[in-house]
Amino acid sequence: AQSVTQPDIHITVSEGASLELRCNYSYGATPYLFWYVQSPGQGLQLLLKYFSGDTLVQGIKGFEAEFKRSQSSFNLRKPSVHWSDAAEYFCAVGSRPMDTGRRALTFGSGTRLQVQP
Amino acid sequence: DAGVTQSPTHLIKTRGQQVTLRCSPKSGHDTVSWYQQALGQGPQFIFQYYEEEERQRGNFPDRFSGHQFPNYSSELNVNALLLGDSALYLCASTRPLGGSTYEQYFGPGTRLTVT
Numbered sequence: 001a002q003s004v005t006q007p008d009i010h011i012t013v014s015e016g017a018s019l020e021l022r023c024n025y026s027y028g029a030t031p032y033l034f035w036y037v038q039s040p041g042q043g044l045q046l047l048l049k050y051f052s053g054d055t056l057v058q059g060i061k062g063f064e065a066e067f068k069r070s071q072s073s074f075n076l077r078k079p080s081v082h083w084s085d086a087a088e089y090f091c092a093v094g095s096r097p098m099d100t101g102r103r104a105l106t107f108g109s110g111t112r113l114q115v116q117p
Numbered sequence: 118d119a120g121v122t123q124s125p126t127h128l129i130k131t132r133g134q135q136v137t138l139r140c141s142p143k144s145g146h147d148t149v150s151w152y153q154q155a156l157g158q159g160p161q162f163i164f165q166y167y168e169e170e171e172r173q174r175g176n177f178p179d180r181f182s183g184h185q186f187p188n189y190s191s192e193l194n195v196n197a198l199l200l201g202d203s204a205l206y207l208c209a210s211t212r213p214l215g216g217s218t219y220e221q222y223f224g225p226g227t228r229l230t231v232t
Contacts, residue, residue, distance in 0.1 A: 007207075038118070043207055043223040045223070046222075049220060095173075106158050107159030109158055110157075110158070
């Protein structure tokens, strides 16, 4: 069965510092990987996704992620964090459905990001 | 263009009662998925509907059931509520097949509290 591990429950960084959030997945085939962000009391917003091709993917709000098959990782990065980035971040892997496109997502338990002024 | 909408925003129920949550997908989307997010956890997949049928199901008991209407909107029903059913229930929609990529758009969720 597929699974996602986010080893860091809580991370605090200073505004302007760089950020890396870790994500490891377990999946028997080529994974479909996602990063979502959730602000308090809100739904989930997609930051970026990886399906195939270039292993470095760019997303919204200045985020990027790198897929490393050898390490089963899909870490999220941002070169300079803004106070508005404080939120919960979830990594997810899409299952292989009966037909393409309609994938159920398996989420990690999330990493809460705090940004210090 | 309205995104995914869910109703109600919050509700409080008593153990043993039944509840119905509603979701309207993003315009042009035909697939609806439901997720349960307990406090401090990531969302867990409950089930997915398209063409008015349940197509995939996660590891949830039969107390959780759903429906999809011809206009693609969906309902999630939970019977015999337990305290452990307290959670944020998220609905996500996906556009029809045919493109090279897709993504799930999430609604703001319904916060269910079972007392």
